[in-house]
Amino acid sequence: MSVWYTVRESLEGFRRARMAAAITTFTVAFALVLMALVYIVASNLGRVVLNLRARVQMEAFLDPSLTDQEAQKIEDQIRAIAGVAGVEFVSKEKALLEFEREFGEDVFSVLDENPLPASFRIRLKPEFRRSQLAKQVADAVGKIDGVDEVVYRGDILALLDRYMGYVLLGGAIFGVLIGLGSVLLISNTIRLAILSRANVIEIMKLVGATNGFIRRPFLLEGMLQGLLGGFVDAVRSGAGGQSRDPESHRGGSAFVFWSCGSGLATGLARQCRCSS
Amino acid sequence: MNSLDFSNSEGRRRPIVRIYNARMVYSRTGEGLTRVNLSVDPGEFVFLVGPSGAGKSTVLKLIYMDVFPTEGQVIVGKYNSIYVRRKDIPYVRRQLGIVFQDFRLLPDRDVFENVAFALRVTGARRKEIKRKVLRALGEVGLSHKRSKMPHQLSGGEQQRVALARAIVNEPLIVLADEPTGNLDPEAAEMVMNLLLRINAKGTAVLMATHNVDLVEKMGKRVVRIENGRTF
Ligand SMILES: Nc1ncnc2c1ncn2[C@@H]1O[C@H](COP(=O)(O)OP(=O)(O)OP(=O)(O)O)[C@@H](O)[C@H]1O
Numbered sequence: 061m062s063v064w065y066t067v068r069e070s071l072e073g074f075r076r077a078r079m080a081a082a083i084t085t086f087t088v089a090f091a092l093v094l095m096a097l098v099y100i101v102a103s104n105l106g107r108v109v110l111n112l113r114a115r116v117q118m119e120a121f122l123d124p125s126l127t128d129q130e131a132q133k134i135e136d137q138i139r140a141i142a143g144v145a146g147v148e149f150v151s152k153e154k155a156l157l158e159f160e161r162e163f164g165e166d167v168f169s170v171l172d173e174n175p176l177p178a179s180f181r182i183r184l185k186p187e188f189r190r191s192q193l194a195k196q197v198a199d200a201v202g203k204i205d206g207v208d209e210v211v212y213r214g215d216i217l218a219l220l221d222r223y224m225g226y227v228l229l230g231g232a233i234f235g236v237l238i239g240l241g242s243v244l245l246i247s248n249t250i251r252l253a254i255l256s257r258a259n260v261i262e263i264m265k266l267v268g269a270t271n272g273f274i275r276r277p278f279l280l281e282g283m284l285q286g287l288l289g290g291f292v293d294a295v296r297s298g299a300g301g302q303s304r305d306p307e308s309h310r311g312g313s314a315f316v317f318w319s320c321g322s323g324l325a326t327g328l329a330r331q332c333r334c335s336s
Numbered sequence: 337m338n339s340l341d342f343s344n345s346e347g348r349r350r351p352i353v354r355i356y357n358a359r360m361v362y363s364r365t366g367e368g369l370t371r372v373n374l375s376v377d378p379g380e381f382v383f384l385v386g387p388s389g390a391g392k393s394t395v396l397k398l399i400y401m402d403v404f405p406t407e408g409q410v411i412v413g414k415y416n417s418i419y420v421r422r423k424d425i426p427y428v429r430r431q432l433g434i435v436f437q438d439f440r441l442l443p444d445r446d447v448f449e450n451v452a453f454a455l456r457v458t459g460a461r462r463k464e465i466k467r468k469v470l471r472a473l474g475e476v477g478l479s480h481k482r483s484k485m486p487h488q489l490s491g492g493e494q495q496r497v498a499l500a501r502a503i504v505n506e507p508l509i510v511l512a513d514e515p516t517g518n519l520d521p522e523a524a525e526m527v528m529n530l531l532l533r534i535n536a537k538g539t540a541v542l543m544a545t546h547n548v549d550l551v552e553k554m555g556k557r558v559v560r561i562e563n564g565r566t567f
């Protein structure tokens with residue numbers, strides 16, 4: 061088995077057809093960039109939505125006549141409700157401080173006593189950050205004696221619930237289209253590369269080359285082109301300033317995966333042509 | 337016709353190539369060969385002559401098993417067209433040296449590599465490749481052009497490289513399809529003389545041509561083909 065021939069021939073292939081090799085490489089890179097773009101957009105969108113949902117906080121305002129000790133008992137009752145992840149007590153004094161910090165005004169300059177009620181800030185478990193379930197929690201909290209009013213941005217949750225389905229569907233369709241386009245782009249580039257060598261392959265067969273002998277350097281060359289394409293893509297994402305992003309590790313393995321995959325695809329496509 | 341006696345181990349002369357009552361139809365045009373009989377002995381020089389479209393190239397294709405007879409059979413060395421498997425075909429061709437009117441060199445590598453390719457496919461060792469390629473190039477008088485690319489050579493030189501590639505593997509027979517068809521008289525004569533010399537060293541040659549004058553001058557065995565029939 062002439063391993064040395066295969067390796068040298070595949071590298072020679074690069075040198076002999078620099079333009080074609082460059083085009084294949086950049087097509088692969090371009091397709092990878094497109095797919096990476098879809099991935100980045102999709103994952104960022106997902107994160108934005110999660111953040112929005114996490115920001116939705118519930119605040120249960122207490123009857124102003126309650127003492128802080130009585131309020132402590134209510135806290136236990138709230139914690140017992142399904143879907144509650146955490147509870148933070150905001151005393152009348154703290155509410156006042158926050159009010160003054162936010163509005164920069166001294167309440168006592170207008171009023172004689174603190175008008176702000178004590179409250180509990182309730183964090184929901186992630187799976188309860190949907191409008192239906194959040195409403196269940198709010199109702200349950202509202203029924204507790206001593207709770208005056210429960211306030212939260214249920215409208216945001218309702219909005220997300222209503223439209224996220226469409227956004228996800230749209231994103232999925234877009235992703236599939238881009239993926240399909242990339243695959244077509246790569247396979248067509250490969251097909252052209254093969255056609256441009258049909259003549260050479262024909263001659264090689266006349267001289268008595270087996271299909272495997274013809275195929276092996278092409279396979280390796282295809283893998284190298286895929287690898288180089290993946291490398292260009294990796295350099296791009298590095299230059300994009302994402303190197304400190306934890307995603308870049310995933311990008312690294314995706315790079316290996318895609319380069320090997322596209323190399324293999326190249327080789328397989330060529331194999332089909334050779335044996336016909 | 338040939339002074340050399342090539343005997344096989346059984347002591348009988350056995351043809352390298354035999355075509356028995358071959359009929360062959362191209363599916364696209366419905367044309368091809370009607371009835372072809374041909375046998376070439378070791379060391380023989382045979383001209384295959386006939387007008388354009390008679391089926392000369394198709395006969396050669398039968399021998400290098402690019403096409404297969406719809407009736408009859410073709411035997412090349414130990415391979416028979418009836419029993420041959422697809423993966424045997426490269427090995428059929430390694431027993432042959434093939435030369436075409438249009439040279440068919442690999443345009444992407446130099447003269448040395450073009451000739452070497454016929455040996456590389458067999459898995460020959462590097463030293464052996466170098467030795468044999470240089471010897472074959474020497475025989476066609478092109479050792480000094482071994483680093484040139486095909487497009488840097490004249491037509492006659494390209495055909496001589498093709499000849500070197502055809503003989504480097506020490507084939508049983510050289511098949512030549514109008515090898516001088518694209519060449520000026522001088523280059524044509526040079527290629528013709530090389531074919532004669534190759535034959536004189538013991539390699540059989542089957543050359544297709546429609547140049548009747550040339551054929552008559554040579555005094556070699558002639559097989560005529562017309563409308564897909566040999567006579
Ligand atoms: N690839 C092909 N597909 C279909 N028909 C073909 C093909 N090659 C040859 N033929 C037909 O088969 C017949 C024999 O053709 P062939 O090429 O063997 O003739 P030839 O004697 O070599 O002619 P020439 O001297 O012009 O080269 C012709 O009628 C031709 O049209």
Ligand SMILES: [Mg+2]
Binds near residue numbers: 392393394513
């Ligand atoms: Mg012809």
